Structures are given as structure tokens and as C-alpha cells.
Amino acid sequence: MPKSIDPSAKKQLAARVNYYRDMGIYDFYRRPVTEQMLAADEPGAPVAISMTSAPSDGTPLSVIQDKPSALKAIREDIGDCTRCVLHKGRKNIVFGVGNVNADLMFVGEGPGADEDEQGEPFVGRAGQLLNNMITAMGLKREDVYIGNVVKCRPPGNRTPEKDECDTCSPFLLRQIEVIKPKVIVALGAVASKNLLAINDSMANLRGHWYDFKGSRLAVTYHPAYLLRDPRQKKEAWKDLQMVMKYLGLTPLAKAPE
Ligand code: URA
Numbered sequence: 468m469p470k471s472i473d474p475s476a477k478k479q480l481a482a483r484v485n486y487y488r489d490m491g492i493y494d495f496y497r498r499p500v501t502e503q504m505l506a507a508d509e510p511g512a513p514v515a516i517s518m519t520s521a522p523s524d525g526t527p528l529s530v531i532q533d534k535p536s537a538l539k540a541i542r543e544d545i546g547d548c549t550r551c552v553l554h555k556g557r558k559n560i561v562f563g564v565g566n567v568n569a570d571l572m573f574v575g576e577g578p579g580a581d582e583d584e585q586g587e588p589f590v591g592r593a594g595q596l597l598n599n600m601i602t603a604m605g606l607k608r609e610d611v612y613i614g615n616v617v618k619c620r621p622p623g624n625r626t627p628e629k630d631e632c633d634t635c636s637p638f639l640l641r642q643i644e645v646i647k648p649k650v651i652v653a654l655g656a657v658a659s660k661n662l663l664a665i666n667d668s669m670a671n672l673r674g675h676w677y678d679f680k681g682s683r684l685a686v687t688y689h690p691a692y693l694l695r696d697p698r699q700k701k702e703a704w705k706d707l708q709m710v711m712k713y714l715g716l717t718p719l720a721k722a723p724e
Contacts, residue, residue, distance in 0.1 A: 534567040537645040541638055545618065551634045553577075553619035553627070559586035560619060563642055565612035570714055571604075572648035572682075573597065574639065576657040576689065577617035577627050588613045589690070596690040597654070599723040604707055605716045612646050614639055616661050632661050643680065650710050651682050655689025673706055676713075685710050700724075 532540065542562050548554055561578040564587050573589075581591030589597045598608050617627040617635040627635075643651065653659040659672050662684060669688065677684040687706035688699050700723065711718050 534645055538563075538567060538642065541641050541645070545638055548619070551619075551631045553617060553621055553631055553635075556622045557619035558583050561586055561588050561615060562618060563612065563614035563639075564588055565608070566610055567612065567646055569610060569612040569646060570649040571606065571610070571710070572612040572614065572643065572646055572651045573601075573654055574651060574658045574662065575613070575615045575654045577615050578620040579624050579691075580620065583620035588615050592694060593690040596693060596723065600690065600703070600707060603704070603718060603723040604711050605718055612642075612648065614642055616658055626657060632657070636661055640680075643682065648682050650714060651679055651684045652707075652710060653684060653686045655692060658689075659686040673702070674709070676709075683713065 545560060545562070548560060557578075559578075559582075561582050565572075575588060575593075575597075578588065579591050579593070581594070582588055588594070597613075601608055601611060616632050616639060618638065619635075621627050621631070651662070653662050656669055659669070660666055662679060663672070663677055663686075665672065669686065672686040673688075675686075677686075685706055688703045693700050693703055704723065708718065710716075
């Protein structure tokens with residue numbers, strides 16, 4: 468006997484479809500829902516995902532996958548991307564790294580030279596400071612997930628242009644949708660303004676919680692900025708303490724250096 472769809476599930480599905488439409492994703496593929504899929508509705512179990520295009524062999528795509536598979540599908544959708552000019556100078560697409568079940572996710576601006584070389588976000592000097600910030604929060608880098616607004620290095624480390632952010636950020640939004648962190652920390656103006664779609668100063672954006680698609684979002688200074696102006700580290704530490712309080716984390720005694 469086919470199960471009837473309860474109205475709240477229908478509503479949730481409609482909201483999800485609208486959410487993907489907002490991100491510019493219009494094509495959805497599904498296979499018949501099995502008993503096994505229905506039984507898997509528990510934390511850490513499969514999550515629903517969508518794809519931007521059908522596979523070339525016409526195979527229907529699954530809408531239900533575990534988190535690593537869902538992230539892999541996003542990476543496959545990105546492919547050997549040439550959607551914006553940033554592809555011209557890149558060595559590696561820097562997808563994102565970390566714990567797929569993380570409560571805490573950091574979002575930066577875009578890869579620099581070291582990240583482009585190694586294909587991993589925040590591995591240069593700014594990354595070392597981010598690691599210190601994470602440690603000071605009583606966590607390890609492996610506990611969190613780290614991503615960027617754009618996945619290819621802008622030439623000369625310039626700020627990514629709006630069209631580059633608009634082209635790339637749907638993939639970041641899909642990563643967030645899969646990971647579902649309790650808290651997102653937006654590092655710097657590019658990440659904060661892109662995620663929040665608010666054009667305001669960092670001074671005004673910091674110090675508040677924002678609702679972000681089921682997660683809470685906090686804004687703090689970018690580690691690269693803190694390297695240039697270390698006096699602001701104590702301000703960033705205040706932002707991180709707000710996050711720690713919410714996540715019930717016990718900080719180390721000392722602010723990150
Ligand atoms: N700066 C960023 O915004 N992201 C990185 O991955 C590295 C430096």
C-alpha cells in the first residue's frame with residue numbers, strides 16, 4: 468500500500484524546492500523512495516540533496532544520500548569549472564574541508580596562493596591564525612568545516628567580484644545545506660556580506676546573531692585582516708566567545724595569538 472504524504476512533509480518539500488530555486492537550481496531528479504530510505508530519517512543519516520544537471524548517461528539521480536556522498540555530488544557538479552574568469556588562473560579548485568557533522572563552520576573569502584597550491588582552504592598564514600582561533604575555542608581543526616565564498620584563487624589575491632561570488636556561492640550554500648552546522652562564522656566582509664546579503668560595515672555586522680537557513684550566523688574579522696591589525700584580535704575573540712557560549716564550548720584561558 469503506498470504511503471500517503473503528510474501535509475507537513477509536503478510543505479517542507481515545497482520550501483526546499485523554493486530554496487533551491489532561489490539559488491538558481493531548477494532541475495530535480497528522484498528515484499522511487501524505498502522502505503530503507505524512509506527508515507533512515509534520523510540524525511547523521513541520509514540527507515536530501517539536489518543536482519543542477521542530469522548525468523550525461525541519463526541515469527536518474529538519487530535525492531537521498533549520506534553527507535559525504537552529498538558533498539561528493541556537489542564537487543562533481545562543480546567539475547572542472549569554467550563558469551567564471553577565476554578558473555583561468557587557478558591550479559586547484561578549493562572545495563572545502565573538515566568534519567561533515569560539524570556544529571561549527573567557518574566561511575572565508577576565497578583561496579590564496581597556498582590554498583590554490585594545496586587545494587585546501589586556510590593553509591597559509593591566515594590559516595595558521597584560524598587554527599589558533601579554533602584551538603582557543605577548545606576545538607581542533609578536524610572538528611569544524613571550512614569553506615569559502617569562491618573556490619578559485621582571484622589573481623593577485625584581489626577581492627572576488629560580485630559576479631564571481633554570485634556564480635560560486637550556490638555551491639557553498641549547498642555545502643551548508645548538507646552540513647547543517649549549528650553555527651556559521653563568516654570571516655570578513657566578503658563572506659559576511661555575501662551570505663547575509665547586507666551591505667554594511669564590519670563594525671555594524673559584528674556582535675549580532677543572524678538566522679541563516681536553519682543555522683545561526685555570526686560575523687567576525689578575517690584572519691588575514693587580524694594579521695595586518697593584531698589590535699583587533701581581542702574584538703574577534705569577543706565574537707568567538709559569543710559563539711562558544713551558544714555551543715557550550717569551554718574556551719582556553721587565553722585569546723588566540
Ligand atoms: N583566505 C580566505 O578567505 N580563504 C582561504 O582559504 C585562505 C585565505
